[in-house]
Amino acid sequence: MSGDARTPAAPLAPRLRRAFERPRAKRAALIPYLTGGHPDVETSHRLIATLVDAGADVVELGVPFSDPIADGPVVQRSAHEALRAGVTPETVFELAAAHRDRVPFVLLTYVNSLLAYGGARFFARAAEAGVEALVIPDLPLDEAAATVTGAGVEAETAGGLVALASAAGVSLVPMAAPTSTDARLAMVGAAATSFVYCVAVTGVTGPRQEVGEALPGLLERLRRHTAAPLAVGFGISTPRQAAHVAGLADGVIIGSALIDAVARAAGREGACAAAGDLVRRAGAAIAAG
Amino acid sequence: MTVESRFGPYGGRYVPETLIPALDELTSAYGEARDDAAYQAELARLLAEYAGRPTPLYHAARLSERCGATVLLKREDLLHTGAHKINNVLGQALLAKRMGKTRVIAETGAGQHGVAVATACALLDLECAVYMGTEDVRRQELNVVRMRLLGATVVPVESGSCTLKDAMNEALRDWVSNVGHTFYAIGSVAGPAPYPAMVRDLQAVIGAETIAQVRERYGRLPDELVACVGGGSNALGLFHAFRHLPVRMTGVEAAGEGLDGRHGAPLAKGRPGVLHGSFSYLLQDAWGQVMEAHSVSAGLDYPGVGPEHAWLKDSGRAEYAAVTDEEALAAFAALTRLEGIIPALESAHAIAYVLRGPCDAAAAPPSPTVAGRHATDGGRVAFGPDGTRFAADDVVIVNLSGRGDKDVHEAAQLLEGPA
Numbered sequence: 001m002s003g004d005a006r007t008p009a010a011p012l013a014p015r016l017r018r019a020f021e022r023p024r025a026k027r028a029a030l031i032p033y034l035t036g037g038h039p040d041v042e043t044s045h046r047l048i049a050t051l052v053d054a055g056a057d058v059v060e061l062g063v064p065f066s067d068p069i070a071d072g073p074v075v076q077r078s079a080h081e082a083l084r085a086g087v088t089p090e091t092v093f094e095l096a097a098a099h100r101d102r103v104p105f106v107l108l109t110y111v112n113s114l115l116a117y118g119g120a121r122f123f124a125r126a127a128e129a130g131v132e133a134l135v136i137p138d139l140p141l142d143e144a145a146a147t148v149t150g151a152g153v154e155a156e157t158a159g160g161l162v163a164l165a166s167a168a169g170v171s172l173v174p175m176a177a178p179t180s181t182d183a184r185l186a187m188v189g190a191a192a193t194s195f196v197y198c199v200a201v202t203g204v205t206g207p208r209q210e211v212g213e214a215l216p217g218l219l220e221r222l223r224r225h226t227a228a229p230l231a232v233g234f235g236i237s238t239p240r241q242a243a244h245v246a247g248l249a250d251g252v253i254i255g256s257a258l259i260d261a262v263a264r265a266a267g268r269e270g271a272c273a274a275a276g277d278l279v280r281r282a283g284a285a286i287a288a289g
Numbered sequence: 290m291t292v293e294s295r296f297g298p299y300g301g302r303y304v305p306e307t308l309i310p311a312l313d314e315l316t317s318a319y320g321e322a323r324d325d326a327a328y329q330a331e332l333a334r335l336l337a338e339y340a341g342r343p344t345p346l347y348h349a350a351r352l353s354e355r356c357g358a359t360v361l362l363k364r365e366d367l368l369h370t371g372a373h374k375i376n377n378v379l380g381q382a383l384l385a386k387r388m389g390k391t392r393v394i395a396e397t398g399a400g401q402h403g404v405a406v407a408t409a410c411a412l413l414d415l416e417c418a419v420y421m422g423t424e425d426v427r428r429q430e431l432n433v434v435r436m437r438l439l440g441a442t443v444v445p446v447e448s449g450s451c452t453l454k455d456a457m458n459e460a461l462r463d464w465v466s467n468v469g470h471t472f473y474a475i476g477s478v479a480g481p482a483p484y485p486a487m488v489r490d491l492q493a494v495i496g497a498e499t500i501a502q503v504r505e506r507y508g509r510l511p512d513e514l515v516a517c518v519g520g521g522s523n524a525l526g527l528f529h530a531f532r533h534l535p536v537r538m539t540g541v542e543a544a545g546e547g548l549d550g551r552h553g554a555p556l557a558k559g560r561p562g563v564l565h566g567s568f569s570y571l572l573q574d575a576w577g578q579v580m581e582a583h584s585v586s587a588g589l590d591y592p593g594v595g596p597e598h599a600w601l602k603d604s605g606r607a608e609y610a611a612v613t614d615e616e617a618l619a620a621f622a623a624l625t626r627l628e629g630i631i632p633a634l635e636s637a638h639a640i641a642y643v644l645r646g647p648c649d650a651a652a653a654p655p656s657p658t659v660a661g662r663h664a665t666d667g668g669r670v671a672f673g674p675d676g677t678r679f680a681a682d683d684v685v686i687v688n689l690s691g692r693g694d695k696d697v698h699e700a701a702q703l704l705e706g707p708a
């Protein structure tokens with residue numbers, strides 16, 4: 001592993017950092033999440049534009065994967081539909097590239113999509129498409145930093161994916177969960193090069209009635225280890241919940257509820273109207289405090 | 290001693306952060322239990338008194354004659370609940386108790402692991418939920434009934450191919466959501482570390498007994514070990530004790546409809562990738578999407594394989610073959626007629642391999658035995674050029690990993706056509 005790969009010339013994810021520093025709804029950055037290419041590519045383009053118009057500070061796009069173990073039924077279904085419609089990582093890169101001037105992008109991908117594409121190639125392509133950070137829910141810190149050689153993916157994984165990503169100018173977003181021990185939160189904090197993704201519940205993605213009770217404790221413990229912005233996702237479904245989380249964290253990620261609204265709506269116009277409405281109301285609730 | 294997490298480049302813990310503390314806890318609890326005489330004594334007692342160990346090493350004379358070598362069957366099919374799965378499950382269930390967990394979950398394909406887990410949970414008074422794909426619920430119905438009788442909740446999984454892979458996805462999601470009080474009992478040498486090493490250790494009793502039995506009877510080591518490979522636990526269970534000895538080791542994957550069609554042979558046809566928490570060979574498309582496997586046998590109908598097998602393959606220490614649905618069904622019928630032993634369809638793959646001539650699967654002529662209704666005549670039809678695969682004085686040990694009660698309905702239909 002070369003020293004340069006670890007200490008890139010410029011700090012990673014400058015636009016993301018700014019989005020967290022100056023969120024449009026003041027109290028926290030609003031980060032809607034969509035499965036890329038769902039329900040179809042054209043609607044996906046329209047949805048992204050709608051989200052930005054409605055007040056999104058950052059857009060997170062999911063690369064659909066066949067076996068998404070961190071996702072509940074809503075995201076699973078959207079991923080399978082997108083896959084059936086032929087969506088690939090390339091489709092998702094193109095979506096980001098098309099809107100990169102309007103908003104910074106975060107991509108969520110499962111690790112096998114990245115390995116199959118080739119780690120170094122994936123990071124380079126992401127950077128080129130205007131993606132500043134990657135969330136990889138099945139790549140915990142230890143594996144991200146592990147040097148794995150052999151097995152035909154050696155060039156990609158030697159030196160660890162962390163090193164490869166920063167060499168390409170992409171931030172790997174570490175994740176913190178309510179079950180994380182303090183020792184692990186210290187590792188998470190130290191590894192943050194853009195923000196930390198805080199999982200609100202001990203569970204998978206999906207709309208929930210209540211924001212997890214474990215969240216305030218997690219955020220408090222994590223703050224002791226890092227000054228990086230903390231964004232919270234998993235289960236945040238309503239404007240009321242978004243406002244609540246905005247009082248605790250620096251970013252609010254709304255995923256399943258948005259995908260569900262899109263999936264239930266009739267047609268492209270209906271999907272955009274429903275998505276715009278949810279994000280606008282969430283932004284207003286966050287601003288109102 | 291530490292618990293291995295990598296086998297060469299393979300293995301690892303590719304799971305959500307939520308589970309990492311639980312895997313750490315499990316790793317240290319298992320490490321302590323493994324070195325604790327009291328745990329080992331309790332496990333040994335249950336294996337002997339409850340499960341029925343040691344299992345016989347049976348000289349299958351008529352099968353041997355057909356194969357042109359001495360073939361010995363390691364009779365894991367005689368264990369309580371009908372398969373090797375119980376070895377692993379008793380170890381994990383005792384560990385769950387020791388860790389103070391009150392609920393155990395599992396994935397199952399053939400239902401043998403699910404039945405073993407439901408059984409151990411009844412024995413140790415633990416709550417139990419078993420995830421099973423709807424296709425497997427259909428074809429292994431007998432085991433569904435058994436699990437329910439034993440008090441387990443069987444959760445049918447309706448996604449993807451509705452088989453083992455999808456059941457394991459759901460079990461992982463359950464674990465992510467209930468990790469505090471729930472123990473996840475994985476049924477093979479797959480999944481994130483420490484499972485591949487832990488399950489192998491718990492199954493290694495198979496090979497340890499076999500070494501002693503074959504030495505006592507023949508005064509020497511065997512020439513070759515043969516076992517079917519789904520996730521790979523019965524194979525590693527047999528292989529492990531022999532790993533430093535001059536003995537050939539052959540794992541047999543499911544070639545399904547043929548290696549150019551739908552199959553369950555990631556070691557033969559897959560590429561390394563990540564599924565269910567570990568890096569290993571995997572059936573996947575160019576984009577890394579996991580492909581649906583196919584095998585007539587639910588327990589081999591899985592697109593991944595345990596990471597240690599990936600390493601045994603790359604390092605050349607073990608060799609892997611693949612056997613088609615047709616060959617397995619023919620072997621199922623043949624063993625039944627030759628020896629009066631009805632094997633699980635999974636184990637029938639290992640039998641098919643020793644019955645096969647020296648040519649490989651791709652080159653093998655289509656077996657005449659399964660042409661529709663003639664297929665039950667397993668006692669007479671040749672399986673290819675005979676006698677040349679093994680030397681006449683070879684001693685070959687086949688792991689008969691399970692019995693076929695669960696499969697008789699499915700196999701009879703496939704062999705004879707609908708009644």
Ligand SMILES: Cc1ncc(COP(=O)(O)O)c(C=O)c1O
Nearest residue numbers: 401477519520521522523588691
């Ligand atoms: C009898 C039997 N053999 C083999 C297997 C395959 O598993 P493994 O490869 O882990 O031994 C199964 C799985 O269900 C089984 O029931």
